[in-house]
Amino acid sequence: MKNTEIYQKIDTIILHMPDYIKDFVQDREDKDQSPRTTLEYLKNYKLFYEWLLSESIVPDTSITSIRHLTAYDLNLYKSHLKRRAKENVKKDTTKAKLEDNNNLGLSTSTINRNITALKVLFKYLSKSSNNPLGKPYLDDNPMDQVATITDKTTLAARANAIEKKLFLDEDTQNYLDYIANEYKNTLSKRALIYYHRDVERDLAINALILGSGLRLSEVVNINLDDLSLDKNNVVVTRKGNKRDAVNIAAFAMEYLANYLAIRKERYKVTENEKALFLAIYQGEAKRISGIAIERMVAKYSKGFRVQVSPHKLRHTLATRLYQQTNSLVLTAQQLGHSSTNTTTLYTHIDNAATIDALNSL
Incomplete structure (x- = not known):
């Protein structure tokens, strides 16, 4: 995918995102960071917001609501990711396989990509002044208390x-x-x-x-x-x-x-x-x-x-x-x-x- 196509996709997604996400995207562009990575982050944030609203964790995705999120809330999202059915797995719908397929979880790397995306966003919100306020959006960073998952599989395995x-x-x-x-x-x-x-x-x-x-x-x-x-x-x-x-x-x-x-x-x-x-x-x-x-x-x-x-x-x-x-x-x-x-x-x-x-x- 060409960068022009990636930027078009980014522009389409952020139309429906809160203003602080637009500021985050602009900050990444100012630092000449990968647009492809930015696009993947936005996809992760969309899923995160959908979960927040579906679980009534917050009434909306405004910065005011995000300020009320705690480490407990964010670790709940991590637990949600661990329970989700594995993406991109073509399920075998035969009776013998249905139970096994339903027990499949997201891969460790997929969960960690989602967590990392949120860590990058919350770091920007709590550390960066590159926004219209001229100061960080958040006073602290609850994502500091959310750990990525350690892969328990050895290199040999x-x-x-x-x-x-x-x-x-x-x-x-x-x-x-x-x-x-x-x-x-x-x-x-x-x-x-x-x-x-x-x-x-x-x-x-x-x-x-x-x-x-x-x-x-x-x-x-x-x-x-x-x-x-x-x-x-x-x-x-x-x-x-x-x-x-x-x-x-x-x-x-x-x-x-x-x-x-x-x-x-x-x-x-x-x-x-x-x-x-x-x-x-x-x-x-x-x-x-x-x-x-x-x-x-x-x-x-x-x-x-x-x-x-x-x-x-x-x-x-x-x-x-x-x-x-x-x-x-x-x-x-x-x-x-x-x-x-x-x-x-x-x-x-x-x-x-x-x-x-x-x-x-």
């Missing part, structure tokens, strides 16, 4: 679960070969038409993620001029709205070159369309969406071995790179991580040395 969905070693190339040569054998004549239209693009996207570890949003927002076949790299916008030149593995370059060779003619694209990866929407070539990429990766990976997300392809690159370099720093840099803390996960996936040591005891 997380790594074990993830490893089953990684295409490591020769499986990286086997997966790409499956898309190119075997997947079409499963299709109807009608589906084959779309496969042949998009196969170069689909291979390029899969190879790019497997060869660079880019995030889904980074792939979607690449423009034609961002990719350099000569330098084997691509310039992307990282988290925090930071521009970064990301190296691409050599094996992926052929797929990218093949796609570029057919892009203009195949998608009947005009010179004004700057997006690298395109899709046909209502007969017109436009920037491909994140949802379209997720669905595309899901269908190919399910046919190959196990259904995965683009993020698991990113995990695949990270694991392979760590196995080759044994360097958390290099792996973190490639992924665009600000520290090596997150990258530590990949040391647990590559546990062959630990197993060998145990077997030698």
Whole structure:
């Protein structure tokens, strides 16, 4: 999604938000903070306000009402999040599965994203004077007494679960070969038409993620001029709205070159369309969406071995790179991580040395 589209969505949402939210958004813009993150925060606040009103915690969402919120109220919202049905889970409606599905809770990361969004807002309301009042809206910050949830799953357990969905070693190339040569054998004549239209693009996207570890949003927002076949790299916008030149593995370059060779003619694209990866929407070539990429990766990976997300392809690159370099720093840099803390996960996936040591005891 382009920044102009993100700002349009932000403007639409804040039309129905209280004035202090508009001031909060303006403060983030003044500090050149990520509009994409701002948009996600606003979605979280909308859910928060809906809960406040539905539970009659406050009569409205004015700053006067927000001043009456206590840490107890906010921890009630945290409890509400923990009880909610998991988002984006397609429920199995068979009788045997209904009870299990109804017991599903929001993931820890989703709950923590909501809590973090509120912490950012309340910090602004209690600390910042960048508003028409010229002083903070709140005298204190009740969100200071609301803690995020600690993930009780160990890194080793997380790594074990993830490893089953990684295409490591020769499986990286086997997966790409499956898309190119075997997947079409499963299709109807009608589906084959779309496969042949998009196969170069689909291979390029899969190879790019497997060869660079880019995030889904980074792939979607690449423009034609961002990719350099000569330098084997691509310039992307990282988290925090930071521009970064990301190296691409050599094996992926052929797929990218093949796609570029057919892009203009195949998608009947005009010179004004700057997006690298395109899709046909209502007969017109436009920037491909994140949802379209997720669905595309899901269908190919399910046919190959196990259904995965683009993020698991990113995990695949990270694991392979760590196995080759044994360097958390290099792996973190490639992924665009600000520290090596997150990258530590990949040391647990590559546990062959630990197993060998145990077997030698």
